Amino acid sequence: xxxxxxxxxxxxxxxxxxxxxxxxxxxxxxxxxxxxxxxxxxxxxxxxxxxxxxxxxxxxxxxxxxxxxxxxxxxxxxxxxxxxxxxxxxxxxxxxxxxxxxxxxxxxxxxxxxxxxxxxxxxxxxxxxxxxxxxxxxxxxxxxxxxxxxxxxxxxxxxxxxxxxxxxxxxxxxxxxxxxxxxxxxxxxxxxxxxxxxxxxxxxxxxxxxxxxxxxxxxxxxxxxxxxxxxxxxxxxxxxxxxxxxxxxxx
Amino acid sequence: xxxxxxxxxxxxxxxxxxxxxxxxxxxxxxxxxxxxxxxxxxxxxxxxxxxxxxxxxxxxxxxxxxxxxxxxxxxxxxxxxxxxxxxxxxxxxxxxxxxxxxxxxxxxxxxxxxxxxxxxxxxxxxxxxxxxxxxxxxxxxxxxxxxxxxxxxxxxxxxxxxxxxxxxxxxxxxxxxxxxxxxxxxxxxxxxxxxxxxxxxxxxxxxxxxxxxxxxxxxxxxx
Amino acid sequence: xxxxxxxxxxxxxxxxxxxxxxxxxxxxxxxxxxxxxxxxxxxxxxxxxxxxxxxxxxxxxxxxxxxxxxxxxxxxxxxxxxxxxxxxxxxxxxxxxxxxxxxxxxxxxxxxxxxxxxxxxxxxxxxxxxxxxxxxxxxxxxxxxxxxxxxxxxxxxxxxxxxxxxxxxxxxxxxxxxxxxxxxxxxxxxxxxxxxxxxxxxxxxxxxxxxxxxxxxxxxxxxx
Numbered sequence: 001x002x003x004x005x006x007x008x009x010x011x012x013x014x015x016x017x018x019x020x021x022x023x024x025x026x027x028x029x030x031x032x033x034x035x036x037x038x039x040x041x042x043x044x045x046x047x048x049x050x051x052x053x054x055x056x057x058x059x060x061x062x063x064x065x066x067x068x069x070x071x072x073x074x075x076x077x078x079x080x081x082x083x084x085x086x087x088x089x090x091x092x093x094x095x096x097x098x099x100x101x102x103x104x105x106x107x108x109x110x111x112x113x114x115x116x117x118x119x120x121x122x123x124x125x126x127x128x129x130x131x132x133x134x135x136x137x138x139x140x141x142x143x144x145x146x147x148x149x150x151x152x153x154x155x156x157x158x159x160x161x162x163x164x165x166x167x168x169x170x171x172x173x174x175x176x177x178x179x180x181x182x183x184x185x186x187x188x189x190x191x192x193x194x195x196x197x198x199x200x201x202x203x204x205x206x207x208x209x210x211x212x213x214x215x216x217x218x219x220x221x222x223x224x225x226x227x228x229x230x231x232x233x234x235x236x237x238x239x240x241x242x243x244x245x246x247x248x249x250x251x
Numbered sequence: 252x253x254x255x256x257x258x259x260x261x262x263x264x265x266x267x268x269x270x271x272x273x274x275x276x277x278x279x280x281x282x283x284x285x286x287x288x289x290x291x292x293x294x295x296x297x298x299x300x301x302x303x304x305x306x307x308x309x310x311x312x313x314x315x316x317x318x319x320x321x322x323x324x325x326x327x328x329x330x331x332x333x334x335x336x337x338x339x340x341x342x343x344x345x346x347x348x349x350x351x352x353x354x355x356x357x358x359x360x361x362x363x364x365x366x367x368x369x370x371x372x373x374x375x376x377x378x379x380x381x382x383x384x385x386x387x388x389x390x391x392x393x394x395x396x397x398x399x400x401x402x403x404x405x406x407x408x409x410x411x412x413x414x415x416x417x418x419x420x421x422x423x424x425x426x427x428x429x430x431x432x433x434x435x436x437x438x439x440x441x442x443x444x445x446x447x448x449x450x451x452x453x454x455x456x457x458x459x460x461x462x463x464x465x466x467x468x469x470x471x472x473x474x
Numbered sequence: 475x476x477x478x479x480x481x482x483x484x485x486x487x488x489x490x491x492x493x494x495x496x497x498x499x500x501x502x503x504x505x506x507x508x509x510x511x512x513x514x515x516x517x518x519x520x521x522x523x524x525x526x527x528x529x530x531x532x533x534x535x536x537x538x539x540x541x542x543x544x545x546x547x548x549x550x551x552x553x554x555x556x557x558x559x560x561x562x563x564x565x566x567x568x569x570x571x572x573x574x575x576x577x578x579x580x581x582x583x584x585x586x587x588x589x590x591x592x593x594x595x596x597x598x599x600x601x602x603x604x605x606x607x608x609x610x611x612x613x614x615x616x617x618x619x620x621x622x623x624x625x626x627x628x629x630x631x632x633x634x635x636x637x638x639x640x641x642x643x644x645x646x647x648x649x650x651x652x653x654x655x656x657x658x659x660x661x662x663x664x665x666x667x668x669x670x671x672x673x674x675x676x677x678x679x680x681x682x683x684x685x686x687x688x689x690x691x692x693x694x695x696x697x698x
Contacts, residue, residue, distance in 0.1 A: 041384035042465055079558050080698040083386070102562060106555035112491050124483040125563035127476060167559065315694055370646040378643060381633035391629050394691055395643065398625065401683050402647050409650040409676050413657065 028055045028174035028206045029089045029098035031076055036085035038071050038230075045071040046082070047230040053208065055091065055174075058201045060221035061210040062246055068230040069210040070105070073177040076208065077102040100175045101168030105183070107160045108167065111153040115144055115163055118152060119170065126171050138166040143192065158189030165196065176200060178209035182217055190216065214246045255452075262449050265442040269435075277435040286350045293343040295440040296336045297365055299447050303333030304372065304400060306451065311396030314389055320462060323389035326396055327379065328454035330372050332447055337369040360414040364407045371399045371406075385465075476565045477572075484560070484573030489580065499581060502543040506589045509535040514596040528597035529659035533652055536589065537619070540582060541641035544623035547574055548631040557696065567693040571624055575688075578620040579613075586612045604662040607669045611662065614677035615655040621684045622647050628695045650680050 031053045038046040046068045053059055061069050074080040075087060077100050089098055102108075109118050116135055123131030139145045142162040152160065161181065168176065181193060194216050201207055201220060211218045218224065224245040226234040234245045273291040280287035310326030313319075344362050345355045356362070378395055382388035428436065492498055513531040551557035560570050590608070594601045601608060626643050630636040658673040 039386065041386070042469060044469065074698070077562065079561060100562075102558070104555060104558065106558075108555050108559035110487070110491070110556055111554065112494060113487070117487075117490075121483060121487050122559060122563045125480050125560070125569075127479070127565070315691060367646055367649050374643050374646060378629070378633065378639065381635055381639055383634075387632060390694055390697065391632060394625075394695055395629060397687060397691060398622070398647065398684070401687055402650070405650040405676070405680050405683065409653045412672065412676070413653050416657070 027092075027098060028204050029092055030055045030057075030206065031175070031208075032088045032090050033072075033075070034086045034088070036072075036075060036082045036087065038068075038075060038080060039083045044230055046075070049085070049227075049230065049232055051225070051232055051235075052090075053206060055206050056204045058197075058207045058220060058222045059209070060218040060224045061208060061227065062213060062218070062224065063210075063227035067227040069227055070179055071230075072227065073102070073104075073179050073208065073210060076100070076175075077177050098175050099171040099173040100177060101165075101171065101173035102177045102179075103161075103164050103168045103181055104179045107152075107164045109152050109160065109163060112151065114149050114151055115139060115155075116148040118163065119167060122167055123170050128170060134170065138169060139163075141196075142166045156186075157184045158186050158192075161185060161189060162192065165193075173205070175206045176208070178207065180210050180212065182211070182215065193217070194220065214242075218242075218246065259449060262442070262445050265445055269439045269442040272435045272438055277432050278429060280432075283351045286347055289343050289347045291435055291439045293340060293347060295436065295443045296339040296343070297361065298440060299443045300333045300336035300340065300365075300368070301403075302444065303329045303336060303447055303451065304368070304403065307333060307372075307396055308400035311393040311400070314393040315397070318390075320385075320389065321459070323393065324455050324458035324462070325451075326389075326393060327376075328451045328458060330375055330396070331454055332450045334369065334372045334376065335450070336443070336447065337365060337372065340365050341369060357419065358414075359419060360407075360411045363414075364410045367406050367410070368403065371402065375399055385462075477569050480564045480566070480569035481572045481576070484564075484569060485576050488573055488577035492577070492581065498543060498546065499584060502539050502581070502585050503588050505542060506535050506539045506585055507592055509538055510589060510593055510596060524597040525599060525663050526660055528593065528599060529663060530652075530656045532589065532593045533615070533656050533659065536582070536586060536615075537645060537648060537652060538641070539585065540619045540623055541644045543581065543585075544578060544620075544627045544644070545630070545637065545640055547578065547624055547627035549627070549636070552631060561696060567696050568689055570696070571628075571688055571692045574627075575617075575620050575624045578624055579616050582616040582620060583612065586616065599663045601663070604667045607662050607667070608659065610669070611655055611658045611674070611677070614674060614681060615651055617681045618651040618677060618684065619648060621681060621688060625684075625688050625692065625695065628692075650676060654680070 031051075033049055033051040036046050036049040036051075037044070049068075049072070051072075061072070063069050071080060075082050078087075078097065079102070089096065092098060110121075113121070116132075116139065119135035119138060120131045123134050128134050136145070136148065139148050142165065144159060144162060144166070147155070147159065152163065155163065161184075165178075165181070178197075181197075182190060185193060197207065197209070197217065198220055201222075209217060209221070224234075224236045224242050225232060226245045234240045236242055236245055269291070273288050277288065277291065279285065306329040307326045310322045310324075310329060314322035314326060341362075344365075348357055349355050375392060375395055379388055379392050382391060510532065513535060517527055517531065548557070551560070557570075561567060564570060590601060590612075593599070623640075623644055626640055626647075630640040630643065633639055654673040654676040658670050658677070661668050661670045661673075
């Protein structure tokens with residue numbers, strides 16, 4: 001059963017707090033990629049990509065390895081600067097950038113620090129009020145409260161992934177970019193991940209997650225799109241069915 | 252094409268005239284004799300290499316600000332030409348020093364500074380070979396190019412001050428240049444500057460062609 | 475000010491991480507000692523002119539050690555892509571450089587505080603009477619080394635052959651620091667110890683110029 005795109009939730013509590021965080025805004029925002037191109041040396045990762053994502057959409061991005069999914073997510077998170085083209089956030093006033101949470105292949109955490117220290121550090125950097133409280137809150141919801149003072153080095157892959165998502169949620173972002181979040185997860189962590197993403201989606205946040213074909217995660221999506229060699233080749237918004245987007249041989 | 256050919260011919264003529272002037276028009280120096288004539292190659296080369304490095308720095312700064320590849324081409328072309336002229340200074344130094352003063356090398360201010368400059372820009376060129384991605388390479392070497400050029404006045408200044416504190420017998424200058432000598436010196440400087448411009452231009456064209464080739468290859472691949 | 479807050483937070487992390495394991499510090503200290511010892515043997519500190527030759531060797535030892543010590547600075551941020559996490563969290567990317575730079579100055583100063591007495595013993599020089607002035611020279615010199623070294627660490631972490639690349643890029647760049655610090659140190663250890671303001675000015679100028687350049691252009695180094 002496929003869902004329609006949902007409107008952002010009316011409740012403002014968490015996002016109003018994010019307003020006080022910085023110039024960045026924690027509201028769910030839409031993204032618009034216009035003729036995005038990214039070249040790495042002689043390799044084109046993205047070629048003249050046009051894509052528009054509405055606020056609150058939950059998009060499953062699929063494609064072979066090397067099709068440009070990771071690059072697209074990094075461009076969206078403003079980590080990678082596109083060689084050509086423009087990324088804009090329709091609906092926000094000029095120049096405003098929404099708070100974006102990004103979860104990558106790499107955990108983006110310091111293994112020599114404890115879970116709590118990691119979250120506190122990034123919380124402080126983001127300028128969050130009461131970083132310690134927020135850190136403990138997020139550890140609680142990630143089922144890591146008992147391991148708060150353990151070094152991240154000692155964590156399993158599933159625990160590290162949960163912590164990585166907690167880090168991405170520090171600024172209470174309205175937009176989330178998840179790069180193959182299910183990779184290497186055990187069943188328990190997978191179930192947690194599924195519930196968490198469903199929760200975040202129902203809160204109305206804009207989510208873009210890259211997946212490898214149909215899975216428990218892709219079923220949560222309200223829209224699916226397929227990339228191949230850096231261009232968009234299939235999109236449920238353009239009328240294609242979910243099956244056809246995921247159909248062609250997976251990597 | 253024809254324009255380049257004409258310019259090359261003119262540069263060759265100019266170099267020829269300078270060579271003739273260095274050997275036949277400039278008067279022989281009293282103490283050192285024939286070997287002093289290498290001064291007309293040694294000193295202007297030093298100045299020309301500095302000019303080339305300055306152009307390279309401009310290219311680096313322009314690249315960081317505009318990200319247009321042509322500035323990176325300019326930066327690397329002028330850095331290479333600068334290193335070439337710098338090498339000439341370092342080679343002509345000992346060639347001059349040994350017959351004239353009996354030592355192969357003298358740690359005077361100018362030669363020492365030139366040596367450090369040479370090391371810096373060779374490092375710049377080696378750095379470029381260690382990065383494969385063209386855009387990354389351009390940005391990173393532009394940054395190092397800026398750093399290097401900012402270092403140049405500090406290197407020259409500190410070495411000059413160091414030499415002033417611990418003076419050595421003055422070598423490598425033709426102090427008190429006779430007017431004819433001075434004219435030949437300026438002529439040499441002019442012709443070497445023209446040579447520099449020609450070399451930078453050719454190297455720049457080479458880099459630009461490489462980029463064009465790469466772009467064509469990609470477009471072919473995409474279809 | 476957000477830059478200050480970010481820098482302090484990151485500086486805390488840098489120092490906390492280093493003092494927990496102390497790996498880098500201990501290894502660097504022993505490397506400095508080894509180099510000073512080897513220099514002392516080669517130049518026969520007993521016979522040659524220790525007051526004039528010594529300081530140069532000391533500063534060379536510091537320079538070589540720092541070019542090795544500064545390697546992991548940005549390299550370690552690549553292991554789990556924590557650099558991306560930092561870039562996403564801080565307001566001004568210069569905070570990243572500033573925090574690492576201050577941390578590196580601290581590590582360098584600690585190393586030098588150990589190297590100095592050993593040097594004094596091997597080369598038979600009196601350092602206690604001019605200790606505050608010496609520390610000033612070491613501070614300004616270390617800042618210069620740290621500013622350039624931190625920037626170049628960011629550069630070399632993106633290239634191949636990075637273990638050799640960093641020293642190759644750093645050492646020629648630091649010639650003014652080497653000269654000025656050595657001369658200032660020689661002046662302080664001589665018969666009539668004097669703080670040479672001319673050399674200190676060169677050190678300060680170097681520090682200022684490169685700090686400004688890093689502030690202006692540093693963020694481009696972190697780009698992708």
